[in-house]
Ligand SMILES: Nc1nc2c(ncn2[C@@H]2O[C@H](COP(=O)(O)OP(=O)(O)O)[C@@H](O)[C@H]2O)c(=O)[nH]1
């Protein structure tokens with residue numbers, strides 16, 4: 112039985128470029144047999160951090176190697192890819208079809224919307240998650256309480272940051288009509304994107320825009336004003352309610368220049384059935400034309416002006432603070448796939464109930480899921 116495995120790392124189907132990975136003790140030997148370099152012959156053993164141009168059959172490819180792993184970057188047409196796979200299969204490799212988390216990690220890396228989240232995924236592909244899990248496994252033997260604490264922190268990072276390395280947090284801007292919701296989104300984004308109008312209630316559809324605050328991906332969603340209305344507006348409001356229910360954070364905007372401030376109250380929350388975990392931020396907009404409010408009239412509200420930009424950066428900082436209270440330090444472990452997040456949560460749950468053996472087994476399974484080949488060693 113062969114212990115050298117060939118697999119397609121890029122998603123199946125036609126693409127511009129495909130990556131075929133060969134992993135195992137014969138990987139380099141087979142690369143040397145099948146690959147014709149454009150320049151000097153390949154060295155006897157692979158050199159890390161180098162790549163070679165050349166060809167495999169008629170296809171021009173780039174070869175990269177690291178330890179027992181060789182990558183062939185070839186043209187992405189289905190037939191070319193199959194042909195490349197076939198060459199390695201014909202030479203005794205076995206094909207691995209099930210994508211491993213490492214591949215999932217690479218896929219996530221490609222989809223990461225910011226350098227910050229890409230950096231976190233890369234840290235995990237370089238073994239940060241695996242080594243932290245190993246450390247916890249050792250702690251489970253020597254100091255279970257410390258293990259439980261460490262697991263708790265790891266699970267928290269998964270549930271907050273881990274879930275948003277690719278998918279943005281949903282932050283909904285809501286409130287009565289004409290308070291400056293669309294203007295606030297524009298101010299946050301820094302360019303004109305939503306419909307801004309003098310007429311109350313013109314944002315019929317929720318308009319969304321994706322931004323990065325401090326490197327964290329955030330989708331800002333505009334909503335129609337919350338009020339009783341008929342016809343088209345009523346439709347917009349129904350849509351807004353749906354958007355609100357999906358929110359991770361709601362920025363409720365009030366108009367500091369008007370006596371008619373409308374708070375989100377229990378009725379609003381009940382009406383939209385917001386999950387308890389949804390956070391709220393109160394904003395008093397139009398600070399440039401603010402009435403003379405007594406100090407702290409609305410406790411915790413951020414006074415700002417979408418028009419002049421006053422305190423808008425502070426709101427962005429506040430949003431980040433609410434979404435990511437404890438950001439991971441550079442190189443820290445973060446459960447980075449849905450499966451790993453679930454496994455770590457489940458291991459934490461077992462540790463909380465002092466079911467140390469179950470916790471250990473779950474972590475071992477997570478370690479197995481996260482086995483990142485060359486990266487985790
Ligand atoms: N003076 C002042 N006017 C603002 C401010 N923000 C928005 N407005 C004005 O308020 C009106 C309604 O704004 P809009 O963003 O469409 O409100 P929305 O209905 O809540 O989306 C527009 O005329 C805006 O120019 C602000 O900070 N200061």
Ligand SMILES: [Mg+2]
Nearest residue numbers: 292293306314
């Ligand atoms: Mg609007």
